[in-house]
Amino acid sequence: MDNKPRVNDKDVLPKLDLEKGELNVPSGEDWVMISGEALRRVYEHEVTILGTGAFVIWYNAGKAVGKTEGAKFAGLVNTLGIDQLAQELSRTYAQLGWGRIEIRDIDIMRNEITIILRNSPMVRGVSDKEPRCWYVRGFMEGIVSVILGVEATAFELACEAVNRDRCEFKVSWKLPTSPPDETKSLSLGK
């Protein structure tokens, strides 16, 4: 296999339709550019008003969007392998402003992935006592679940808002009890 990226920028980065005043990606979703400040302010105000209920909103939204994203890339697992796909998706989301993503310890047989995220827009310039990246946590559950065809669970073990260094997520899942579907990556033995 050559080293050409298969997650093509033209397929994943939004493009401007000036006539409509819309940003779209080829899969049909509409996008909008929002400043990191706006994103953080929405989060802050929700937490102020709703308390911990805000976490659930961001987590659920992240998980739903992660599933939508996963559906775009699930078909690439078999051609690229999970390691290559993970690298390419890290690059894609960095281009979309979601920070530097490093995916470590992809061990399908141990059913676990560690994801390090630095400079996430959710925590830039923010200090907190507790991990706060509920949206990202949900997103990771959603995207990993769909790409691997499993029901993944994610935890944020460390947060840059707390430690000024990195957010660290552990994503794990149960192996299916029925024989794995051949189209899913669990049969790849990577």
Ligand SMILES: [Zn+2]
């Ligand atoms: Zn965090």
